[in-house]
Amino acid sequence: DTAVSQTPKYLVTQMGNDKSIKCEQNLGHDTMYWYKQDSKKFLKIMFSYNNKELIINETVPNRFSPKSPDKAHLNLHINSLELGDSAVYFCASREDRETQYFGPGTRLLVL
Amino acid sequence: GESVGLHLPTLSVQEGDNSIINCAYSNSASDYFIWYKQESGKGPQFIIDIRSNMDKRQGQRVTVLLNKTVKHLSLQIAATQPGDSAVYFCAEGYGSSNTGKLIFGQGTTLQVKP
Structure with a gap:
């Protein structure tokens, strides 16, 4: 089972659009990033x-x-996308002070 | 300001040799440090951490050294293997497990030659 999952993996969109990225962790952690x-x-x-x-x-x-509807989910909504928003976005979940588990990333390309 | 940096952007080593990846940090208030490994197309993966009250910590084939006097951190990988090829990040952290955050360095690419 995937500990930290993100959707979508790839996101290609036009400038000015609004998009969301979702993250879920099944580790029971309280803190997400x-x-x-x-x-x-x-x-x-x-x-x-x-x-x-x-x-x-x-x-x-x-x-x-x-937005965090519950402690297992942390979503990211982006309005009016700009070229500079193109990047890889990672969600992470924290087990303890020193240990974070990262998701596979969402590759966002704004055209 | 706060920063964590790496001395070399790319390190190329022969398979079987030992690798040493270096990192400098500037925030003397940081109380723990972590090394992450990021393989191509994947998220960063925790390797090993060290607290500020320690100067050395060993894991499986990896050793982290902390020199607080010169604010320097290093990751040593013994008998480097092709699977070790990745980007390595050091990160410094402070704060509690609920409110703390990590500041990442630039990253060093490790290339392992067969």
Whole structure:
């Protein structure tokens, strides 16, 4: 069974569109994250949720809105997509302070 | 500002040799450090961590060394194998398990030559 899963794996869309990425973890963890990895492989935290509550918001444009319907799910909705949003988005789930499990990533390409 | 960086963007080693990947960090308040491995097309995978009150920790074929004096972290991989080829990230962390966050370095590509 996949511990952290994301859908879709690939997402190609036009500038100005709105899209969502979904994440689910079956590990029973309380804390989940969204990360963005750019074309140079730089990985940066975007959001963190603990038991459905927003904990970290790293000055991400408000076009990005995370939602956590329950502690096993953390979705990311992006409004008015821009070229610079093209990246790989990773969801992660935290077991303890030092250990995070990452999903396979969603490759977003904005044309 | 806070930053975690790597000295070399690419490291090429012969299969069977030992690999050493280095990382510099700047936030002296970080209280734990983690190495991740990212294979092509996959998400980062936890390798090993070390807390700031330690200077060495060993895992299976991997050793992490922490030198707080010079704010330097290294990952040593013994008897490097083709399956070790990946991008390696160091990350520094602080805060509790609920509120803490990781700051990732740039990444080093490890290429293993057969």
